[in-house]
Amino acid sequence: MRSSPNYSRRRFLHAGTAGIAATVVAATKPVRAATEAGVQAPPPTATAPRILRKPPLPELARIAKSYNLDLSRDDLTSFRNLMDGVLASYRRLDQFAEPTLAVKYQREAGFRPRASDNRLNAWYWRCSIKGATSGPLAGKKIAIKDNVCVAGIPMMNGSNVLEGYVPDVDATIVTRILDAGGEIVGKSVCEHLCFSGGSHTSDTGPVLNPHDPKRSAGGSSSGSAALVVAGECDMAIGGDQGGSIRIPSSFCGAVGHKPTYGLVPYTGVFPIELTLDHTGPIARTARDTAQLLEVLAGADGLDPRQSGGLRTEAYAKQLTGHARGLKIGIVKEGFGWPNSEPDVDAMVRETAQRLTGAGATVSEISIPLHRDGIHIWNAIAVEGATELMVAGNSMGTNWKGHYTTSLLDFYGRSRRVRANDLSDTVKLVILLGQYMQDNYQGRYYAKAQNLARVLRAAYDEALGGVDLLLMPTLPLKATLLPAPDASREDYVARALEMISNTCPFDVTGHPAATVPAGMSAGLPVGMMLIGRHWEDGTVLRAADAFQIVG
Numbered sequence: 001m002r003s004s005p006n007y008s009r010r011r012f013l014h015a016g017t018a019g020i021a022a023t024v025v026a027a028t029k030p031v032r033a034a035t036e037a038g039v040q041a042p043p044p045t046a047t048a049p050r051i052l053r054k055p056p057l058p059e060l061a062r063i064a065k066s067y068n069l070d071l072s073r074d075d076l077t078s079f080r081n082l083m084d085g086v087l088a089s090y091r092r093l094d095q096f097a098e099p100t101l102a103v104k105y106q107r108e109a110g111f112r113p114r115a116s117d118n119r120l121n122a123w124y125w126r127c128s129i130k131g132a133t134s135g136p137l138a139g140k141k142i143a144i145k146d147n148v149c150v151a152g153i154p155m156m157n158g159s160n161v162l163e164g165y166v167p168d169v170d171a172t173i174v175t176r177i178l179d180a181g182g183e184i185v186g187k188s189v190c191e192h193l194c195f196s197g198g199s200h201t202s203d204t205g206p207v208l209n210p211h212d213p214k215r216s217a218g219g220s221s222s223g224s225a226a227l228v229v230a231g232e233c234d235m236a237i238g239g240d241q242g243g244s245i246r247i248p249s250s251f252c253g254a255v256g257h258k259p260t261y262g263l264v265p266y267t268g269v270f271p272i273e274l275t276l277d278h279t280g281p282i283a284r285t286a287r288d289t290a291q292l293l294e295v296l297a298g299a300d301g302l303d304p305r306q307s308g309g310l311r312t313e314a315y316a317k318q319l320t321g322h323a324r325g326l327k328i329g330i331v332k333e334g335f336g337w338p339n340s341e342p343d344v345d346a347m348v349r350e351t352a353q354r355l356t357g358a359g360a361t362v363s364e365i366s367i368p369l370h371r372d373g374i375h376i377w378n379a380i381a382v383e384g385a386t387e388l389m390v391a392g393n394s395m396g397t398n399w400k401g402h403y404t405t406s407l408l409d410f411y412g413r414s415r416r417v418r419a420n421d422l423s424d425t426v427k428l429v430i431l432l433g434q435y436m437q438d439n440y441q442g443r444y445y446a447k448a449q450n451l452a453r454v455l456r457a458a459y460d461e462a463l464g465g466v467d468l469l470l471m472p473t474l475p476l477k478a479t480l481l482p483a484p485d486a487s488r489e490d491y492v493a494r495a496l497e498m499i500s501n502t503c504p505f506d507v508t509g510h511p512a513a514t515v516p517a518g519m520s521a522g523l524p525v526g527m528m529l530i531g532r533h534w535e536d537g538t539v540l541r542a543a544d545a546f547q548i549v550g
Helices: 005-009 020-037 057-066 073-082 084-093 172-179 222-229 246-252 286-296 342-358 368-391 405-417 424-440 443-462 488-496 504-508 536-549
Strands: 123-130 141-145 183-188 212-216 235-240 255-258 278-283 327-331 361-365 468-472 512-520 523-530
Touching: 057 073, 073 084, 123 222, 141 172, 141 222, 172 183, 172 286, 183 222, 222 235, 222 246, 222 278, 235 246, 235 286, 246 255, 246 512, 246 523, 255 286, 255 536, 278 286, 286 512, 286 536, 327 342, 342 361, 342 468, 342 512, 342 523, 342 536, 368 424, 368 443, 368 504, 424 443, 424 488, 443 504, 468 536, 512 536, 523 536
Parallel strands: 141 183, 141 235, 327 361, 327 468
Antiparallel strands: 123 183, 235 278, 255 278, 255 512, 468 523, 512 523
16 A cells, blocks of 8 residues: 555656656657648557457357347358458557647656555645646645546556556646646545545545544545645645535535536546536635636547537636625525435525625525436436446547547456456446346436436526526535445445535536535535536636635
8 A cells, every 4th residue: 555665766757767758758749740730640660569369259259149149150250251351450550659648747656655644545646746837826736636647647546446557648637737837746535436425435445524534525526625625735626427526525615616517628537427527626715716727727629528619717817806796596496305404404595695795696596407407417327427437448439539548448458357346336337327228228318318408408597597506515514434344225325325416517517616604513514606607707706705705
C-alpha cells in the first residue's frame, strides 16, 4: 500500500530516461503535423510488433451460437476466409501512430502517501505538477479525482481491476488547469468505478468524513470533497453521473457544481454513461468554484457530449455579491422523501428564506414529475453503464472524438481476469443491466431516454417562471459507514440511498450546485440550486450571495 522510498523519489521525466510525456510528444509529432497540413500521416519508422491472429473456428462457432446463428463448419470456414481482407486493414492500423492528447508540463512520478499522512484516506496519490507561471489559478493547489487521466501518475478509479494502469495522456481539463497556472497536488480517492454515493466502496478503503470519521464522506468524488473541506487543497475536480459531485460536497460541507451537460469536456475521463457523464469543480466557496469552472469550460472538439450550442461565460464576473432580481422556486417535491430527515428539510426551507436578504424573491412551486426522475435515471444508468462502462470496456463505440486506447486496453483485459474483484454495486448493475438487455431488448432504456425529454421539459417549464429551483441536495445528512462485515444489502443501500434529488439533473443536464446551508447535529446540510441550461453563472451567483448573507 505504501510506495518504496526509491520509487517515491524516482522522476517521471529525468536525465537519461525518456518519460511518458516525452515519448508521447515525440511519437505524435508527425501525426499532428500531417493533420494540421491536411494530409495523411506516414506510419512511424518503428512499430512495436503485434500479433493479430485469424479467428479459430471454435471461436467463431462460439460467437455464432451467442447470436443464435445456425452455421455449419463449412459455413464458418467460408466466413473465416472472407475475413482476410478486413484483417489486413486491422494489421495496417497497427503501423500508424495515433493522434493523442497533449502532455505539456514535466512532472515527477509522485508517491502513494503513508496512512499517517492521509488521515481521511482521501489521497490516492500525491504529486506536484506545476503548470504555467501565471494565470487565473496561479497559487491554487488542485486535487484531481482519480477517474481522470494524468500522464505518468497511477490511476485506479477506486478499483483493483484498474490498479497498475498509468495513463500516457493528460485529460483536457488537466491541461487547462495547468495552462491556467494551477498546481496539481495529487489524485483524490474515488469510489469503485465511481458507482456509489457512499464513500465505502473504494478498494483503498473508506474515505472518512472530515466532521466525523465514523461517517461517510459521500461519493463518488469522496476524496475530492473531503480534501477541500479539510484544507488539504484549494479546489478539486469531481465527476457526476447521479450526483457524485454534489453528494460528497453536501455530506462534507463544500460547494460542488455539476455543470450544464457538455459544458466541461469529458475527454480523458473514465466514463459511466455517455448521456449522464459530467465533470466539474468542488471548492469551499462559490467564488473559487466559479473561478475553476471558468478555466474548465468550453469545447475541445473531442467530446461527443459537447454540442454546437455550447455557451460559456466569465463565471467569476457573474458573482455580484447579491441576488437582486432573481426569482427562486422552492420545489415542493424535493422535500418529504421516505428517507428524508426532518431537520434537513426544515433547515433548507428556513435558510432558503435568507436569500430574500440578498435581494431574491422566494416562493414555493410544484414539479410533480420530479418524483419520477429517479425511475428514469435508474433505467438509463443501469443499462447504459452495462453497455459502456463494462461491455464497452469504458469507451464503447459509435461516437466521434478521442478514445483513450491505453485505458480501454488495460481495463478491458483486466476486468475479464479480475471480474470477481468488482464491487457489489457494479456486479448489481451488470447482472440487472444485461438481463434487461437480453430479455427486453433495450426497450426500457430507450423509453427512459424518451421520457428524459419530458422530464427536462417539466423543469424548463418551471424555469420559465423562476430563475432557479431550490431543494435539499440530499434527503439526509452523512450516514454511518457500513461495518467491514456489513451485509450486501446494507453495503448497497449506503451506496445508493441518497440520490433521489440529484440524479434527475444528470438525466436532464441542467446546471446544479450544492451550497452548505448550515450544520445540524454536527453535520453539514446541503442546499441545491438548479438553473437553466448554460446559465451556470446564475446558479453560482445565487450560491455566492447565499454564502455572503449567511
